[in-house]
Amino acid sequence: xxxxxxxxxxDRRPRSRWTPNRRRNLFGLLFVAPAVIFFGVFNLYPMAxxxxxxxxxYDLLTPPRFIGLENYAYLLQDxxxxxxxxxxxxxxxGTTVPLWVFSLGIALVMARQFRFKELYRTLYFxxxxxxGVVVAIVWSLLYQENGLINTAxxxxxxxxxxxxxxxxxxxxxIIIMAVWQGLGFYMxxxxxxxxxxxxxxxxxxxxxxxxxxxxxxYITLPLIRPTALFVTxxxxxxxxxxxxxxxxxxxxxxxxxxxxxxxxxxxxxFSYLKIGLASAMSMVMFAIIMILTLIQFRVLRTDxxxxx
Amino acid sequence: MEAHPPGKVNRRxxxxxxxxxxxxxxxxxxxxxxxxxxxLTSPVRDQVELTFWSHQFTPRETLDKIHIKEFERQNPGVxxxxxxxxxxxxxxxxxxxxxxxxxxxxxxxxxxxxxxLVQGKTVAPVDxxxxxxxxxxxxxxxxLPGFLDxxxxxxxxxxxxxxxxxxxLYINKLHxxxxxxxxxxxxxxxWDDIVALSKKLLIVKNGKVLRRGFEFEYATANxxxxxxxxxxxxxxxxxxxxxxxxxxASLVNSPAWVRSLKVYYDFVHTYKLGYPAMPVCSVDFTNxxxxxxxxxxxxxxxxxxxxxxxxxxxxNLMTVQFPRFKxxxxxxxxxxxxxxxxxxxxxxxxxxxxxxxLIETLDSHPAEYLAGAGLLQPRTSLLSSATYRNDPxxxxxxxxxxTTPYRPSSTHLSEVQDAIxxxxxxxxxxxxxxxxxxxxxxxxxxxxxKGV
Numbered sequence: 001x002x003x004x005x006x007x008x009x010x011d012r013r014p015r016s017r018w019t020p021n022r023r024r025n026l027f028g029l030l031f032v033a034p035a036v037i038f039f040g041v042f043n044l045y046p047m048a049x050x051x052x053x054x055x056x057x058y059d060l061l062t063p064p065r066f067i068g069l070e071n072y073a074y075l076l077q078d079x080x081x082x083x084x085x086x087x088x089x090x091x092x093x094g095t096t097v098p099l100w101v102f103s104l105g106i107a108l109v110m111a112r113q114f115r116f117k118e119l120y121r122t123l124y125f126x127x128x129x130x131x132g133v134v135v136a137i138v139w140s141l142l143y144q145e146n147g148l149i150n151t152a153x154x155x156x157x158x159x160x161x162x163x164x165x166x167x168x169x170x171x172x173x174i175i176i177m178a179v180w181q182g183l184g185f186y187m188x189x190x191x192x193x194x195x196x197x198x199x200x201x202x203x204x205x206x207x208x209x210x211x212x213x214x215x216x217x218y219i220t221l222p223l224i225r226p227t228a229l230f231v232t233x234x235x236x237x238x239x240x241x242x243x244x245x246x247x248x249x250x251x252x253x254x255x256x257x258x259x260x261x262x263x264x265x266x267x268x269x270f271s272y273l274k275i276g277l278a279s280a281m282s283m284v285m286f287a288i289i290m291i292l293t294l295i296q297f298r299v300l301r302t303d304x305x306x307x308x
Numbered sequence: 309m310e311a312h313p314p315g316k317v318n319r320r321x322x323x324x325x326x327x328x329x330x331x332x333x334x335x336x337x338x339x340x341x342x343x344x345x346x347x348l349t350s351p352v353r354d355q356v357e358l359t360f361w362s363h364q365f366t367p368r369e370t371l372d373k374i375h376i377k378e379f380e381r382q383n384p385g386v387x388x389x390x391x392x393x394x395x396x397x398x399x400x401x402x403x404x405x406x407x408x409x410x411x412x413x414x415x416x417x418x419x420x421x422x423x424x425l426v427q428g429k430t431v432a433p434v435d436x437x438x439x440x441x442x443x444x445x446x447x448x449x450x451x452l453p454g455f456l457d458x459x460x461x462x463x464x465x466x467x468x469x470x471x472x473x474x475x476x477l478y479i480n481k482l483h484x485x486x487x488x489x490x491x492x493x494x495x496x497x498x499w500d501d502i503v504a505l506s507k508k509l510l511i512v513k514n515g516k517v518l519r520r521g522f523e524f525e526y527a528t529a530n531x532x533x534x535x536x537x538x539x540x541x542x543x544x545x546x547x548x549x550x551x552x553x554x555x556x557a558s559l560v561n562s563p564a565w566v567r568s569l570k571v572y573y574d575f576v577h578t579y580k581l582g583y584p585a586m587p588v589c590s591v592d593f594t595n596x597x598x599x600x601x602x603x604x605x606x607x608x609x610x611x612x613x614x615x616x617x618x619x620x621x622x623x624n625l626m627t628v629q630f631p632r633f634k635x636x637x638x639x640x641x642x643x644x645x646x647x648x649x650x651x652x653x654x655x656x657x658x659x660x661x662x663x664x665x666l667i668e669t670l671d672s673h674p675a676e677y678l679a680g681a682g683l684l685q686p687r688t689s690l691l692s693s694a695t696y697r698n699d700p701x702x703x704x705x706x707x708x709x710x711t712t713p714y715r716p717s718s719t720h721l722s723e724v725q726d727a728i729x730x731x732x733x734x735x736x737x738x739x740x741x742x743x744x745x746x747x748x749x750x751x752x753x754x755x756x757x758k759g760v
Binding site: 057059060061062078080140144145146160162163164165166167248249250251253254255256257267270271272273 | 400403404406407408424425427428430516517526527528529583584585586720722723726729730733734737738740752755759
């Protein structure tokens with residue numbers, strides 16, 4: 001019988017386990033391994049360890065003693081924790097809402113062309129590059145009874161304002177300062193988002209008769225949603241984690257009027273050596289931030305966003 | 309086996325190369341760690357290195373360095389690595405270092421936060437033989453009677469004082485003279501005197517406070533003296549205490565405490581002589597030519613600061629004892645506190661002996677530390693020194709120290725102190741009535757004592 005060069009149907013060579021697909025996957029794993037190991041060692045492991053420590057009574061100097069959920073039970077009925085949580089939410093909302101509104105407003109102005117625009121942009125951004133500690137110390141001096149702010153307000157305000165020693169005013173004093181410092185950062189982010197919106201959309205809208213508010217509402221706001229999501233997430237997380245201002249300016253006082261979660265955690269861990277309790281508070285803080293972030297992603301999701 | 313195109317790396321070669329690189333990095337790290345450990349323990353053959361930590365206080369550091377050099381000359385082969393850290397971060401840093409086993413061989417520490425270290429058995433008892441004394445009794449004879457009580461836990465002496473401190477009343481004599489008063493006769497003895505004199509010394513012009521007669525510290529973020537223990541001292545004068553006898557409950561809302569906090573409260577809100585929103589102490593006492601507070605409470609260590617920053621005020625300073633209540637049951641001042649030298653129990657026996665020897669060197673010059681740094685080391689030799697006899701400011705401090713107890717010893721002292729601080733803040737800054745404020749403090753402290 002003539003052979004026609006057909007390859008035998010049964011291939012007796014052993015099949016390699018390392019198919020091209022598997023090799024590609026292996027190389028991919030090897031390349032991401034350093035980052036994954038780094039993340040595991042410096043993120044996942046500490047989180048798992050912190051969760052374990054939150055189930056113990058631990059003062060660093062003696063071995064941890066397992067106490068189950070006692071730390072969490074304590075937090076549920078602790079007035080100081082409740083006050084700190086309330087103050088933290090107040091600070092978070094008190095800073096983020098003005099930051100969104102004012103930074104977007106200033107970004108809209110900065111997106112136009114006018115004289116000395118770069119100078120104004122720099123001036124707005126300058127507080128951002130200052131250290132939080134420096135800002136807090138300077139504003140502490142401004143807020144003094146005989147400080148610059150009271151002196152400037154004295155023709156308009158009867159009596160003295162106790163910016164940092166009044167339990168009513170102290171939280172707002174810190175919020176005002178925080179908004180002042182953060183404004184430039186979010187302005188720059190919004191500006192970048194605004195500059196990504198195609199100009200011809202505005203042109204087309206104008207031709208179709210849309211006024212300034214219409215263009216803002218139907219073009220700017222929807223198309224700036226990804227930027228807004230980023231700003232929202234970052235500002236809320238940053239607001240919830242506030243520590244420096246309260247530590248430097250008031251130490252959480254007067255009473256607990258400006259005490260926030262991060263400051264309470266710091267005191268519990270490093271002043272009182274209650275590491276277990278501090279870890280439990282950290283876990284609660286982590287859970288709250290996670291929930292807030294998931295809510296934001298759900299509310300501000302941008303998967304149906306398009307320019308068409 | 310397939311031939312691979314030239315210039316391409318095959319899988320086996322890639323994996324081998326990666327493993328070799330990782331192994332090389334690991335080996336380099338191990339070698340580096342070994343070399344570093346070798347450098348730490350024996351930089352030079354047979355040399356012992358002692359690590360010594362302290363908080364920053366420039367006048368004391370200058371003297372420490374002189375005596376450390378003296379010690380190194382007397383002990384060839386011993387090197388002292390002396391490092392100072394700024395407070396309040398220093399205490400946190402030290403506690404975490406001790407907990408992780410990386411603490412120094414000896415350190416200077418405020419005794420109020422030392423309780424956990426002692427209870428955790430991380431510090432060693434005093435070794436009198438290493439210091440050159442035949443016995444503990446012989447060592448204790450070097451100190452004024454009763455002053456070592458604050459360094460004793462469970463009947464064991466664990467530390468030796470680098471300074472004991474209490475607060476007396478500093479007076480700017482120039483302000484008294486300006487107000488038509490005679491500072492030598494008219495100085496305040498009681499809290500009522502403080503109020504009466506403050507009214508005469510206060511200057512307010514166009515609604516602006518130019519000078520305050522007296523100022524408490526109101527536990528704001530910038531306060532640098534322990535006002536909680538001024539308040540406690542006042543309560544002790546009236547028979548109050550912080551804890552009950554077995555430290556299972558707090559007594560900070562007793563009538564003695566309420567009456568004491570009412571002095572603060574009335575000073576600010578009733579008499580309008582106190583200004584919690586204005587800074588106190590160092591800045592204002594030495595502000596401008598004459599300072600703008602006439603009287604304040606501070607430790608003896610404050611005097612060198614005034615001397616170095618405002619010679620006019622320093623020349624016209626006088627000190628008198630901490631004011632009393634007219635009907636006080638006990639004649640005491642603000643509760644005492646101290647800084648002390650401790651030795652790390654994890655250090656080797658050789659290092660521990662050398663550490664105690666160094667401590668003896670540092671603590672044998674009480675007159676120098678008094679004159680140079682304003683620190684009172686309660687050694688008997690201090691009383692016979694010319695420095696002490698000729699010092700016009702020290703005597704009220706020592707007189708009060710003889711009759712004043714130390715701050716109570718407790719593992720929870722930092723938390724308790726903060727609870728009292730918040731009570732002072734509530735009453736002075738937000739006008740919460742003293743009884744209510746102290747009831748809240750008692751509730752906080754009882755919870756602290758109950759623990760988690």
